[in-house]
Amino acid sequence: MFRFVVRRLAGMVLVLFVVSLLVFLIFNVVPNSPPAQRLAGKNATPELVKSIEEEWGFDQSLPQQYVTMMKKVFTGELIQYSPRIPVDERIKEGIPATFSLSIGAGIIWLSFGLILGYLAATRAGGRLDRILTGVAIAGISIPVFLLAPILIYFLTYKLEIFPNGGYVGLTEDPWEWLTHMILPWFTLAVLSIGFYSRVLRSNMLDVMNEDYVRTARAKGLSERRVMTRHVLRNSLIPIVTLFGLDFGATIAGTAIITEVLYNIDGIGLYAAESIAKFELPPIMGVTLYGAFFVVFVNALVDIAYAYLDPRVRLGGSAR
Amino acid sequence: MSPAPLLSVRDLRVAFATEAGRLQAVDGVSFDLRPGEVLAIVGESGSGKSVTAQTIIALTRSNNARIEGSVKLGGEELLEASDATMRRLRGERIGMVFQDPMTSLNPVYRIGNQIVEAIRAHQGSVGKEEARQRVVELFEAVGIPDPERRVDAYPHEFSGGMRQRAMIAMALALEPEVLIADEPTTALDVTIQAQILRLLEDLNRERGLATILITHDLGVVAEVADRVLVMYAGKVVEQGTLDEIFYDPQHPYTWGLIGSLTRLDRPRPHRLPQIAGSPPSLLDLPEGCPFRPRCPHEFSKCPQLPGLEARLPDAADHRDRCWLTPERKREKRQVEGQIGLEAPQQVPRP
Numbered sequence: 260m261f262r263f264v265v266r267r268l269a270g271m272v273l274v275l276f277v278v279s280l281l282v283f284l285i286f287n288v289v290p291n292s293p294p295a296q297r298l299a300g301k302n303a304t305p306e307l308v309k310s311i312e313e314e315w316g317f318d319q320s321l322p323q324q325y326v327t328m329m330k331k332v333f334t335g336e337l338i339q340y341s342p343r344i345p346v347d348e349r350i351k352e353g354i355p356a357t358f359s360l361s362i363g364a365g366i367i368w369l370s371f372g373l374i375l376g377y378l379a380a381t382r383a384g385g386r387l388d389r390i391l392t393g394v395a396i397a398g399i400s401i402p403v404f405l406l407a408p409i410l411i412y413f414l415t416y417k418l419e420i421f422p423n424g425g426y427v428g429l430t431e432d433p434w435e436w437l438t439h440m441i442l443p444w445f446t447l448a449v450l451s452i453g454f455y456s457r458v459l460r461s462n463m464l465d466v467m468n469e470d471y472v473r474t475a476r477a478k479g480l481s482e483r484r485v486m487t488r489h490v491l492r493n494s495l496i497p498i499v500t501l502f503g504l505d506f507g508a509t510i511a512g513t514a515i516i517t518e519v520l521y522n523i524d525g526i527g528l529y530a531a532e533s534i535a536k537f538e539l540p541p542i543m544g545v546t547l548y549g550a551f552f553v554v555f556v557n558a559l560v561d562i563a564y565a566y567l568d569p570r571v572r573l574g575g576s577a578r
Numbered sequence: 579m580s581p582a583p584l585l586s587v588r589d590l591r592v593a594f595a596t597e598a599g600r601l602q603a604v605d606g607v608s609f610d611l612r613p614g615e616v617l618a619i620v621g622e623s624g625s626g627k628s629v630t631a632q633t634i635i636a637l638t639r640s641n642n643a644r645i646e647g648s649v650k651l652g653g654e655e656l657l658e659a660s661d662a663t664m665r666r667l668r669g670e671r672i673g674m675v676f677q678d679p680m681t682s683l684n685p686v687y688r689i690g691n692q693i694v695e696a697i698r699a700h701q702g703s704v705g706k707e708e709a710r711q712r713v714v715e716l717f718e719a720v721g722i723p724d725p726e727r728r729v730d731a732y733p734h735e736f737s738g739g740m741r742q743r744a745m746i747a748m749a750l751a752l753e754p755e756v757l758i759a760d761e762p763t764t765a766l767d768v769t770i771q772a773q774i775l776r777l778l779e780d781l782n783r784e785r786g787l788a789t790i791l792i793t794h795d796l797g798v799v800a801e802v803a804d805r806v807l808v809m810y811a812g813k814v815v816e817q818g819t820l821d822e823i824f825y826d827p828q829h830p831y832t833w834g835l836i837g838s839l840t841r842l843d844r845p846r847p848h849r850l851p852q853i854a855g856s857p858p859s860l861l862d863l864p865e866g867c868p869f870r871p872r873c874p875h876e877f878s879k880c881p882q883l884p885g886l887e888a889r890l891p892d893a894a895d896h897r898d899r900c901w902l903t904p905e906r907k908r909e910k911r912q913v914e915g916q917i918g919l920e921a922p923q924q925v926p927r928p
Contacts, residue, residue: 470681476637477676478696478748479668482661488695489684568686569732 263565271558278550279332283325286543293317298539300341307340332547339533339540346544349529356426357525359436360443360517361510368448369502372455379456380463380494381486391456398453407446407520414442424522443521447514451505458501462494469493496567503560510556511549583610584788585634585756590647592626592633601860603629605812606647611756614786616779618803618820620793620835622857626812627792631758634790635672636664651756670700673749677761679741683733689741690714690729693748700752716747720777739770746777750785757781758790763798775801796835800824808832811858811868814886818896828889828898828907831869867899875902875910 287294295312296303312318316327331337337346379391414420421442427435466472467490475489518527526545533541565571592604604626611617619627632638634649636656649656651671656664668674676682684692693716694709704712710729717725720743733741742762749757759778763771779802782789793799799806799820806823808816808831816829827833834853855872864870866881873880879901886897890904900907 470676470678471684473637474676474682474745474748475684477635477668477674478699479665479670480695480699481665484699492686493684570685570734 260565263571264562267558267561271554274554275551278554279329279547280325282543282546282550283328286539287315287317287324287328288321298340300339300539301537303340311340332544337540337544339538341538346541349541350526350544350548353524353526353529355428355525356523357510357514357518357527359426359429359440360447360514360523360525361506363440363444364447364451364514365502365506365509367444368451368455371448371452373459373498375452376456376459376463377486377491379460380467380490383460383464388460395453395456398449399457401449403446403450403516404520406449407442407517410442410446411520424520426523426525439523443517443523446520447509447517455498455501459494459498462497463490466490466493492567496564499560499563499567503557503563504553507553507556510552512545581612584613584652585611585790586648586650587611587630587634588648588650590630590633590649591645592629592638593644595642595644596861599861602812602863603860604633607807607809607812607814609807609814609817611788611790613755613788614782616782616789616791616802616804617807618791618793618799618805619807619809620796620799621809622794624811624857624860625809627809628760630809631674631760631790631792634758635668635674636661666700669696669749669754670752671754672756672758673752673754675742675745675749675757675759675762678765679738679745680765682745683741685733688730688732689736689744690731693729693744693751696748696751712751713747716751717744719750719781720744720747721773722747738766739773742766742770742774743777746774746781750781750787753785754787756788756790758792760792761794762791764793764795771798772801778802796839808835811863812860813868813899814897815869815900816896816898817886818893822893822896826890826893826896827911828896828904829869829900830873830875830902832898833911834872867901877901 290297293308293312294317295308295315298311298315299308315331316324319327335345335347338344339346339349375391375395379388379395382388411423415423422435422439425439427439429436463486472485472489475485480488512527512530514525515527515531517523518525519531522528526548529541530545532538533545561571587610588608590604590607591602594601594603607626607630609617619630621627629638633645634656636659638645639661645657647657651667656667659667683689687695690710690713693713694706697704697709697712698706713729714725717728722728722740722743728736728740733744736744742765746759746762749759757778762778763774766774775798778789778791781787782802791798791803803820805819806817807814808823808829810831816823816827816832823832824836827836831853837851838853840850853872854874858864858868858871866883867873870876870880882901884899884901886899888894888897889900890896902910
């Protein structure tokens with residue numbers, strides 16, 4: 260198990276290296292215009308462009324340029340130029356809000372997805388199953404940019420239950436934090452709740468036909484124990500994979516729309532503003548940050564996977 | 579007088595409602611099983627033997643299943659028992675071993691824990707350590723080497739034969755009175771098959787375990803069975819003692835099964851013998867005898883279903899479902915040598 264973890268983390272470093280290379284190529288090499296001009300922003304003075312060109316060493320060889328870029332990223336010298344603010348500072352500022360949003364939404368969609376999927380699977384074909392199917396499809400179909408305004412209109416303006424957007428730090432005021440987060444959480448989670456409950460339901464129905472489930476019944480286990488210990492446990496394996504991908508992606512940028520709609524000052528909002536203002540360094544920084552979390556969360560998922568399924572631990576050799 | 583039957587099945591009928599129509603998987607099966615006895619149920623795929631076995635422990639109960647008849651275990655009617663009663667009974671009084679040990683164990687749990695789970699589900703007062711110790715003893719009893727270490731292995735770390743031994747250990751964990759083995763050797767190598775059969779035989783002898791052995795392999799039957807039930811298309815077509823079935827088979831289907839055995843003490847046939855055709859669809863059974871379309875001896879009475887009767891004067895328990903008189907059967911068996919099959923062509927010896 261230990262060796263598996265080490266191997267997986269080493270793989271993660273390799274993937275991140277490749278991602279950083281791609282970012283370098285896409286941002287600095289491929290576009291057919293002077294890179295310094297683009298980094299400087301829309302209304303830059305010629306002096307600024309000149310200084311950027313020297314700072315980033317755009318007259319040097321490509322490998323040298325890559326090294327310079329990565330040095331800037333790691334030492335916090337990646338800077339947005341109008342106004343001059345270090346990118347990593349803005350990302351750090353945005354992390355509490357983005358993490359509050361993503362982690363909360365992740366917990367909500369995973370727990371609701373599992374509960375609803377379990378209920379639907381154990382009552383497959385029944386009335387509850389049909390109702391849950393309808394709800395899940397509605398949840399999957401409704402786009403975030405439609406759901407959020409509807410929720411804000413009814414629950415914030417009409418009924419005045421929830422505050423109107425913004426973010427309050429957890430350490431400042433936990434209650435305010437909670438009330439500010441509930442709507443964004445559900446907005447972000449609704450799609451995944453529907454999707455996860457569907458996936459779990461069909462996984463469980465598949466697993467129910469497995470021979471070892473019949474064995475479990477033949478042992479005289481209660482139906483609930485057969486369902487939870489044998490069916491659910493084996494159905495969770497694909498769910499964990501899915502959750503890793505989705506959760507990584509949420510931290511890395513799926514939350515952009517939700518953050519903008521609820522005016523939550525996180526990394527997604529920062530990215531959206533930077534894109535609107537055509538600020539290249541922040542976009543570069545946010546891209547690398549996002550890639551890191553997608554890869555990191557997926558490494559964690561693989562480790563969780565090995566815990567759930569002993570056959571994975573041995574690598575390819577086990578059948 | 580033979581002892582009272584432990585398990586008594588009477589006129590068991592199991593039908594499933596399917597999209598294509600009503601499917602009568604088991605159609606009037608009756609038998610008795612006495613303590614210490616091995617009863618073999620033989621038949622091709624789809625003959626209803628597994629459904630019969632699973633119905634005994636109520637694993638076939640579902641909304642689309644219709645189950646009629648009677649299954650009595652020590653006088654207690656099982657078909658009408660509640661789900662909770664059946665749950666207690668499974669494992670505790672009737673153990674079951676399934677066909678494919680590769681898929682019958684849960685891949686994500688240690689084998690020992692899967693057996694501990696069975697013990698503790700029935701005997702809540704047994705501690706984890708004590709249950710584990712019992713599993714070690716069981717592993718020893720079923721011939722798993724190094725049991726102390728092997729109880730903590732995962733299924734993928736076991737070979738097929740070892741997994742089947744573990745399955746048998748699981749079925750025996752609560753010392754049931756009846757063991758149902760559903761094709762326990764089908765998925766195994768021939769050498770391992772022999773070991774597993776020997777194990778079942780020993781357990782049967784040592785523990786007085788009443789065993790139902792389900793198989794399509796008459797070689798297996800010949801090794802261990804006391805009595806044999808031959809099933810075809812959900813019906814019992816012949817039943818009797820092992821000797822009666824092997825030395826004086828009455829039903830042409832049984833002749834076919836016996837004729838299909840490859841024998842090393844006979845000249846090698848040009849082609850392996852087989853029963854022509856394939857079993858009928860249970861959704862579209864022929865009128866009368868279900869074996870009629872494949873039977874080379876069909877005659878005018880066959881469109882009517884013959885009863886399961888003793889037709890021989892000296893063997894009251896040897897019953898069959900064939901209209902032919904015992905004399906006619908003997909004639910036909912002798913004339914063709916291996917009746918019911920293509921006439922075997924012999925390979926000229928060099």
